[in-house]
Amino acid sequence: MQPKRIRTRALAAAFPHTVPILAGFLFLGIAYGVYMRAAGFSAVYPIAMSMTIFAGSMEFVTVNLLLGGFDPVGAFGLALMVNARHLFYGISMLDRFKGTGAKKWYLIFGMCDESFSINCTADIPAGVDKGWFMFFVTLLNQIYWVGGAALGGLFGSFVLFSTEGLEFVMTALFVVIFLEQWFKDKRHYSALIGMGLSGICLLILGGDGFILPAMLAIWACLTLFRKPLEKAGEDV
Amino acid sequence: MTVTQQVLTIAAVVVGTMATRFLPFLLFPANKPTPGYVRYLGSVLPSAALGLLVVYCFKDISFLSGSHGIPELLSVGVVAGLHLWKRQMLLSIAGGTICYMLLVQMVF
Known part of the structure; x- marks a missing residue:
């Protein structure tokens, strides 16, 4: 082309x-x-x-x-x-x-x-x-x-x-x-972690200061559960 | 502020913003193998980041005062309902937005 x-x-x-x-x-x-x-x-x-x-x-x-x-x-x-x-x-x-x-x-x-x-x-x-x-x-x-x-x-x-x-x-x-x-994800852990932890941080900290703590919490959670999450990603 | 100071302030904001966008690509260039841990993060972060983004849209809503976030929650329900039903992106977005506009202009 x-x-x-x-x-x-x-x-x-x-x-x-x-x-x-x-x-x-x-x-x-x-x-x-x-x-x-x-x-x-x-x-x-x-x-x-x-x-x-x-x-x-x-x-x-x-x-x-x-x-x-x-x-x-x-x-x-x-x-x-x-x-x-x-x-x-x-x-x-x-x-x-x-x-x-x-x-x-x-x-x-x-x-x-x-x-x-x-x-x-x-x-x-x-x-x-x-x-x-x-x-x-x-x-x-x-x-x-x-x-x-x-x-x-x-x-x-x-x-x-x-x-x-x-x-x-x-x-x-x-x-x-x-x-x-x-719809695309086979497992929804990551989406739920992202939404859940952000929601919790927003409720506790309010709109002005929640985003950095939320990012840290998401990152820590995804890192901590890397093994089970990777395994879950593999089985179809 | 003088014009020079204004330009410097805007430049500082541009550099700060671009740092957040470019940093991952500078740290992990395409011609070098990306560490497994970062590749793992790259595979699980999109869904988490989109979840964060949805919550981010609600950051200025006060659930304890005013309209208690009812128009927002109702309209998100309309968006999700329409999308699960028809799965037509534009229809879901337009339906939810019109619903929200009617609610905040006429009801709340």
Whole structure:
């Protein structure tokens, strides 16, 4: 196949997977752009930040950092903590990103929650190049996000109907992807460990500080039960 | 903050974020065999990470005040129900989201 046809085919296969994110990211991106404008920044800021940081929750946090005192070390540490879950994504994708050539660096750069969850679980049809498929999933998601932030930053609030609650589209997406992964797993220990320990940590520690303890607990549990879990993974 | 300080702050956030994304790939490059333990983690972490991500969506909900998380839980039920029934990704997502929007705009 010609390179051009390989890319077209991968784009066509990738696009349907990104449609929920088109809705969610345009909405959240616009909200982010409007938020930055309201905080007194020109549209250049949301556009540049959505392009370079490309991690939704961290971008909202950064607005507050920009309004406070100058503390780049603190900003760096906060970004590490807020985005620590990406470490899990990276370890999960070590194998899947292999053999994707130079595209790999963009795949890693653009590995937000949404791109990770699709690239990690999507059944890529036979005859579609894996690397280009994941590349287009990532690229389309970033275009939606930057596009939304640009619209919000440039035009402010111009919504025609009440969009209150539209942000739930992201939760719905993650629930569906979680279920798809659940159908694929023969055993559900890992999913239950991930959800159960996170839930417990959230209940005990509250929303602001639960994620690092939850990650540590998941990692410790998976390490401690490596032998039985590996054995369980083997028997079909 | 001056513009330079703003740029440096944004750069610090970019570097911090990218560190979390690139670190595993820099520690375990593709041209070297990945240790068995890390390969094991790579095989069990996706399901656990997706579970964490679902819980993460609920981090700002207060179950003791306001609407007690009822619209969220009901709508997640709709998403899961639709998905178990039809297994059409877009239908499950759209159904659950519309349900949630109606609940928070009209009921709660």
